[in-house]
Structures are given as structure tokens and as C-alpha cells.
Amino acid sequence: MKSERVKCNTCESLVLPSTFEKCDGLCMQCFMKENSGYRPSELSSLKERGLCLYFERWNEFRNKRVPSKKDGETIIKLSHYLPVIQASISGFLRFGEGSFDGQKNIEWLNQLMSCSEGSLNLYIQELEAFNQELVDATKT
Numbered sequence: 001m002k003s004e005r006v007k008c009n010t011c012e013s014l015v016l017p018s019t020f021e022k023c024d025g026l027c028m029q030c031f032m033k034e035n036s037g038y039r040p041s042e043l044s045s046l047k048e049r050g051l052c053l054y055f056e057r058w059n060e061f062r063n064k065r066v067p068s069k070k071d072g073e074t075i076i077k078l079s080h081y082l083p084v085i086q087a088s089i090s091g092f093l094r095f096g097e098g099s100f101d102g103q104k105n106i107e108w109l110n111q112l113m114s115c116s117e118g119s120l121n122l123y124i125q126e127l128e129a130f131n132q133e134l135v136d137a138t139k140t
């Protein structure tokens with residue numbers, strides 16, 4: 001006998017009652033869509049680590065447009081460092097344990113800082129501040 005399925009509150013998908021409960025009345029797909037691609041278990045790990053606020057702020061930051069840049073060297077540095085820095089923060093929030101090691105990010109951010117100005121400089125500063133806060137918040 002099949003176990004009874006329930007309808008997701010957002011789409012037409014039928015899900016197991018256990019999934020329905022874990023996902024606050026949604027199917028896994030809708031849940032992840034609403035939570036920046038995070039699974040319920042990853043979100044509860046964030047809660048346990050006291051990092052929910054950082055998660056929200058990080059999502060806000062990620063939605064910002066990277067200020068446009070003109071000179072070639074800056075573009076190259078940005079395309080090298082920015083994705084790595086972003087991945088390290090996203091990865092830590094999602095899967096990390098213990099304290100966040102943001103030292104390498106700080107080196108890269110300093111390099112970016114030295115060749116950026118105006119709105120890009122402010123963007124880098126904000127990223128650096130966030131990186132530092134995450135280091136401080138997870139220090140053991």
C-alpha cells in the first residue's frame with residue numbers, strides 16, 4: 001500500500017507527509033526555491049550555529065549588482081577572486097562547521113580594494129566587513 005501523499009501548498013506536486021512537514025507545507029523544490037536553494041536540514045544547521053542573520057544578509061548582498069568597472073586589470077582580478085570569495089562564504093554558511101577561516105579572502109579583498117574606486121570600492125568594503133564579521137561570529 002502506498003503511503004498517502006499531500007499536495008504542496010504552492011505547486012501541484014504530491015509529497016510524502018514527512019517532506020510536507022519538514023518543508024513547512026511545501027515540496028522540496030518549492031522549499032528550496034523560497035530559501036535560496038537551501039534544504040531544510042541546511043537551514044536548521046544554520047539555526048543551530050546561530051548564523052541565520054548572516055545567511056539573510058548574505059543573500060541580500062548576493063542580490064546586489066556588482067558595480068561596473070572600467071580598467072582591464074580590475075576586471076581580471078574581480079573575475080578571479082570574487083567567485084572564489086563568494087563560494088567560500090556561501091560554502092561555509094551551507095556546509096561549514098566550527099569557525100570560518102576568512103584569512104585568504106582578506107588577502108584577495110585587499111588586492112581588489114587597492115585597484116578599485118568609487119562604488120566598486122564600497123562594494124568590496126562591504127564584502128570585507130561581512131567576511132570579518134563572519135570570522136568574528138564563529139571564533140571559538
Ligand SMILES: [Zn+2]
Pocket residue numbers: 008009010011012013026027028029030031
Ligand atoms: Zn511545490
